[in-house]
Amino acid sequence: MTYSTLLFDLDHTLLDSVESERLAFEAALAAAGIARPFDYFSVYSRINRALWAAVERQEIVPDDVRVTRFEQLVDQTDLDADPVALADELVAGLGAYGQLYPGSRDVLDSLKGTVALAMVTNGIGEVQRARIERLDLEGYFGAIAISGELGTSKPGTDIFDFVFEALGFPSKGGTLMIGDSLASDIQGGNNFGIATCWYNPDGQPAGSGVRFTHEIGSLREVLDLTVVR
Ligand SMILES: [Mg+2]
Incomplete structure (x- = not known):
């Protein structure tokens, strides 16, 4: 199967969100006069992960995460x-810090103009x-869907409905969702009825029974999964 419409996740797929988060966290606590920001980072990371998992379960919305993570910290x-x-x-820091993974932009440059691209984050x-x-x-993406703006998140299907309408209703059979999260990207693609590609750079075991x-x-x-070559 070759795909002509690719839906990309952003965090931990195209963007080095670990670096972004560390730098932003350090800057935020430094701005508050905290001398040793990293003493708090592991607790913060655990809280943050748990809150985003609650977003995936549709229990809270992304904007709820913003302050709650620091109230809990x-x-x-x-x-x-x-x-x-x-x-x-x-x-402010999450927006200001962090780079794409090496090679991400090359892949987007290779795909641009040959397939339809959307970001679903x-x-x-x-x-x-x-x-x-x-x-x-x-400029790379024909549609950009951000859960915090839409009030609906992966793995729910409403965010995919938004993207499909914005792209002019491409064929589901020719569409591939690419992302690092089994719970949001892969489960979301499964729920919507499109093919999925699990980006697993660290070779983690799939466990959990989510199919991809x-x-x-x-x-x-x-690039090997598209009509580019
Ligand atoms: Mg991700």
Whole structure:
């Protein structure tokens, strides 16, 4: 099967979100006068992951994550700072820091003009829009769906309905969802009835029983799944 419409996740798929998050977290706590920001990072990461998992379960929306993660961090540690101020600084930093993985832009350049591309991302609108603008990504994509703007997230199907309408209703059979998350990207593609490609650069075991159509360890392998070559 070759695909003519590709839907890309952003975080941990095209973008090095680990680097972005570390730099933004350090800057946010430094701005609040906290001397050793990284003493709090592992607790923060656990809280943040749990909240985004709740977004995937449709229990909360992305904008709920923004302040709640810092309210919980202040509750669970000795951190003495204003959660709202930390949240505002973090959102600014997430937009301002972090780069695409090496090779991501080459893949997008190879695909642009030969297949239809869309971005489907679970995230806060302000963060993702700042990243898209700073990294000059908008021109690659015929549609950009950000869960925080739409009020609906992967693995739900409404976000895919939005993308399909924006792309002019491409064939489902020729469409591939590419992302690193089995719970949101792959389950979302399965729910919507399109093929899926699990981006698994670290060779993690799939576990969990979520089915996927393809698995790749390098984003360049996407080129072999399209009509480009
Ligand atoms: Mg991701």
